[in-house]
Amino acid sequence: MGDLTVNIHNLKLKNPVLTASGTFGYGLEYDDFIDVSRLGGIVVKGTTIHPRQGNEYPRMAETASGMLNSVGLQNKGAKYFATDIYPKLLKYDTNILVNVSGSTIEEYIACAEIINELDHIPGIELNISCPNVKEGGMAFGTSCASIDAVVSAVRKVYHKTMVVKLSPNVTDIGELARAAEASGADSLSLINTLMAMAIDAERRKPILATITGGLSGPAVKPIALRQVWEVSKSVKVPIIGMGGIMNATDAIEFFLAGASAIQVGTANYLDPMITIKIIDGIDDYLNRHKFSSIHDIIGGLQL
Amino acid sequence: MRKTVQNLKVIANLRLNDDHHILRLQSADKLEQIHPGQFANLLVANSSTVFLRRPFSIYSVDYTLNTISVYIKIIGEGTRALSKAVVGSEIDTMFPLGNKFTLPTEKEKVLLVGGGSGVASLMSLAQSLHAKSNEVAILIGARSSKDLVELDEFSKFGTVYTTTEDGTQGVKGYVTNHPVLDLELSAFQRVYSCGPEPMMKAVAKKAKEKSIFCELSLENTMACGFGVCLCCITKTIDGHKCVCTEGPVFNINILKWEI
Numbered sequence: 121m122g123d124l125t126v127n128i129h130n131l132k133l134k135n136p137v138l139t140a141s142g143t144f145g146y147g148l149e150y151d152d153f154i155d156v157s158r159l160g161g162i163v164v165k166g167t168t169i170h171p172r173q174g175n176e177y178p179r180m181a182e183t184a185s186g187m188l189n190s191v192g193l194q195n196k197g198a199k200y201f202a203t204d205i206y207p208k209l210l211k212y213d214t215n216i217l218v219n220v221s222g223s224t225i226e227e228y229i230a231c232a233e234i235i236n237e238l239d240h241i242p243g244i245e246l247n248i249s250c251p252n253v254k255e256g257g258m259a260f261g262t263s264c265a266s267i268d269a270v271v272s273a274v275r276k277v278y279h280k281t282m283v284v285k286l287s288p289n290v291t292d293i294g295e296l297a298r299a300a301e302a303s304g305a306d307s308l309s310l311i312n313t314l315m316a317m318a319i320d321a322e323r324r325k326p327i328l329a330t331i332t333g334g335l336s337g338p339a340v341k342p343i344a345l346r347q348v349w350e351v352s353k354s355v356k357v358p359i360i361g362m363g364g365i366m367n368a369t370d371a372i373e374f375f376l377a378g379a380s381a382i383q384v385g386t387a388n389y390l391d392p393m394i395t396i397k398i399i400d401g402i403d404d405y406l407n408r409h410k411f412s413s414i415h416d417i418i419g420g421l422q423l
Numbered sequence: 424m425r426k427t428v429q430n431l432k433v434i435a436n437l438r439l440n441d442d443h444h445i446l447r448l449q450s451a452d453k454l455e456q457i458h459p460g461q462f463a464n465l466l467v468a469n470s471s472t473v474f475l476r477r478p479f480s481i482y483s484v485d486y487t488l489n490t491i492s493v494y495i496k497i498i499g500e501g502t503r504a505l506s507k508a509v510v511g512s513e514i515d516t517m518f519p520l521g522n523k524f525t526l527p528t529e530k531e532k533v534l535l536v537g538g539g540s541g542v543a544s545l546m547s548l549a550q551s552l553h554a555k556s557n558e559v560a561i562l563i564g565a566r567s568s569k570d571l572v573e574l575d576e577f578s579k580f581g582t583v584y585t586t587t588e589d590g591t592q593g594v595k596g597y598v599t600n601h602p603v604l605d606l607e608l609s610a611f612q613r614v615y616s617c618g619p620e621p622m623m624k625a626v627a628k629k630a631k632e633k634s635i636f637c638e639l640s641l642e643n644t645m646a647c648g649f650g651v652c653l654c655c656i657t658k659t660i661d662g663h664k665c666v667c668t669e670g671p672v673f674n675i676n677i678l679k680w681e682i
Contacts, residue, residue: 143647153427177656179654180644180645182474183474185474189654191654389475389651390466392428392649
């Protein structure tokens, strides 16, 4: 058994496998399928200060090797999370991060302040990359100035580990990653979904009610790998890589590209046990290649 | 029973007509109770175009053989591939998912209204209602007589009525043209329905007018099937609800339908 432990700032992960926000609910939905405490961490559903109903239906379109969603941050708000969900998560022996989002900087701050009070939530993932909301979300994540504004503002009120989730829908992700790091991010996670659309030719209409949505699944993996690689050359903070990871081999590719940990997203829909299989598969890979630790392969791409 | 993902063995693939099949799938484990209204999410293996699982109502359950049956209407590539499943092969199946129909606690006279592949969710319901000595009537609507399937099976559990749009069998027209859903509706204490949305809306309207308890099983496109992707929502008086976990069965009084 290789050493799978990694640190992301102050977070000590028993293994480098986390779940991507919006694909794992609050973890509770997976209790029938897996022992959630085996995971390195879970990132719970995108949370905002005010409850949000999310977008109109249809919100999902299946595409070649992937899918589009336009859920639009449907959630019951930070206070509901703190009072109704948080107590149920105390049973888990894993790192629980809350994905924090907002329409304005004030909303990000207010949400982060509530989460900051929860003792057993050791970190947040600041979502400045949701492509499915009209205001805020990705708008914050696509320029250095707006990244600086929101990340610096939340940094002032949030004192635990702050991961900033980057958007792939940008020209130079390295530059934006440096902006997030300079503004106080302890870690960067990427990629969020890619802005995309699907059309029903017979009806001559968009499939999604919002016309555009976010693409995820194996279709996006090559783009995600390239962006993780670029960001790993641009910043010193640890990177959490994601985008189309369907198995342990995919995960290994992200470590080689420079990620210290990974998140599994859309694959959870197809196989709710996939995260456990990926943890075991990473261990098998280390043994097969006679590596004693996951650190032997992080950034280990041979050029 | 709790949700599980298993490779189930195909022990029968019954072709009902050109585009309807019933797959009987066997678990290696003892099945625990599965409720009428619940569904299964089947993986379409080795497809270059089908990415997500496909949800199907659990048509019937055999606790002796540990089998579930799913009723497949061929719509696209996923359902076409599943309709070709070979006996002896295995299908990666997530089940049982979703809530369940609410059964009466005392003997009642109940009407089940199914249209198209919507009949799939009504078979196990009819069986359960019949087993509890309710008086069951089943009204099934189809385009044409060739689309009316499994009537003999339904007739084991209640009186079967039919409508066809072309008049080739039963009353000509839609289910709402049948007297059992019109003049005779007041005789029933409950109505359950599953089928195309316009049909269910018409059924719901009739039930609502007469203040009869009515539950519908909704269909929706889903990515996960267990309440995490939040894609398969429907509008209710309590906001958006997931069809996969808070449904697929909804009381008409909860739904925000214009009826």
